[in-house]
Amino acid sequence: MHLDAGTLAAYSDGELSEPAAGRAARHLKSCRRCAEEAERIRAEREVALAADALFRLQCVPPQDGLERVRSCIQEWLRSAAAGGAMPASSAADLRRRIGAQLELYFGSETAALLEKVAPSRRPADDPIAAVEPLLTAFLGRKAAAAAIRQIMAGGAGRPTLAPDAA
Amino acid sequence: MPKAITGDPQASRVSLPQVVIRATVAALVCGGGGVVWLAASHSQWLPLFFAVPGRLIVIALNLAGLGLSLAARRQFSRSEPLGVVWSLVALAAACHLAGGVLWQMEGAGWQRLRLVLAGPVQTLLLAAGLAVALRIYRRSGLQGRPRFADWLPMGVAAGFTVWAIYDLLLAGPATFEGAVVLVDIPLLGLLLIEAILVRRYSLRMGGGLIAQCWGAFTAAILVSFVGDVAVWLFAHSPVPVPLTATSWYVWFLASAAYALAPAYQVEACRRASI
């Protein structure tokens, strides 16, 4: 019985649990085919990493990124203080806020419809993530991000997204 | 850029759609009052009213529609689907405006250009925009199905389209105008069907700002369609009908509705950013 590709990949990445990793290691000692495959995976990972190094070299964020983030935070703090922002006090409060925003832009049936179309699979699912695509599609990225900030904190702040982002 | 407003931000502002509605009502009241007064005492000046101030009002509304469509366009980036929609709508508004301006020009060439721009070109652009909007709704999964109240007008639109084309083909599109209308009518029918669908999709979610935006579009398209039908029918009718007055009100209402739709979109984006 050989190890499948997924298990070998996880083993190479050190992602198997202790007992599973132990079983895999023991198997690799005895099975030549799997051991060769594991070695091949390791070599290919080197190639992939080298290829990725080139991408990492070319793709660099702007130097002033941190400064921009900090100034966005400062602006948000100012507008939040001025507008009386309050973070959501509970999960129910968050859902209520989301419902209020959905009702404003789309209508009162939207929250129920969304639940029907894309029911949250797990209780820990982020309710904001469920409405974000809808808001983005109909309000645009800039306004949708501001709406979500409003939901999270009760105050939007200035938009972070440049108006002419292509 | 919206300024930060202290206190309750929503109560102290007049919303953009409200501005458009109030301006339209004011123009209607003044215009209607003027018409009534002129008809009562100086009816010989009525045509002049429709010719000059009347046209200026419509052109002003068209300008507002174009400006608001561009403002709506600016809320989105080029890659976002609704950005494409509002680009197309803005182009259509530009064609509409060009048509209004070209109306003043002498010369058969200009009039032909006006017919083409304000006719099939504008309709095609709007139809393309609505098609993209419909796709956005379908991708969101919230679109729902049309009801009987939608199938009926869609059927009427389709039926009329077929009948008008048949009628025109029977008569033979001997003139340039006839040919242009022949191309325009099926596009209008398609546009109407799309508008009814998009309004149904948006209404299903309740009556939010976005739904009102598409509702205004549907109203504009419906008014244009019914108006065109009425004008066409009356042109063939033996009964003397106030053609100019009818067509003016049709274009006035349609232009107002075309200005109202983007106002709702811009308002929605602004409300989010406060």
Place this chain on the structure above:
Amino acid sequence: MTENRPSPEGADWCAETTEREIILLYRENAAGLFRYGVVLARNREAAQDAVQEAFLRYFIARNGGQEVERPKAWLFQVVRNLLLDSLKASTKRREVGLEAACGRADARPDPESEYRLAEMSRRYWGLLSPRELECFRLRAEGLRYQEIAEVLVLRPGTVGALLARVQKKIREEHEGSRRAAVFVERELPHAP
């Protein structure tokens, strides 16, 4: 979380601590988040905007008292949500290669690197499905399987299978062309 508003001094201290947290997180993760954003959106500005928005949202969440167990995965998830529609759009077009979206704004273009990146982008990353590409990118940024599963909304077991598929596709591409060997040799001058 209570409804009481914190005192102004308390609020300031809270904001300051959170901001320090943000600075640390930024230094560790911003570059990786940016690269992930570029892969999703094929556009520098959109990626940078998404990264900025992610950190701002993190600040808002922490400032409001929310606990974030795995900040790295949280940030990647926000970037993903923000750029998800771009991903759907770009997979349909597939016009913008990654090499076009990279490019340092502050450095002179290096034609040779750009060419090599373009070739790599075409040969390897063009093979992968969007999901596989995302998975590969996240792994390259050092996320663990659990975190990748959280970001992509998968089961952790699926992550291993996805990465194995990436492996397989790249291997088949290698074996399919003679130039692959030469390319590999050029990439690894110090191959063991």
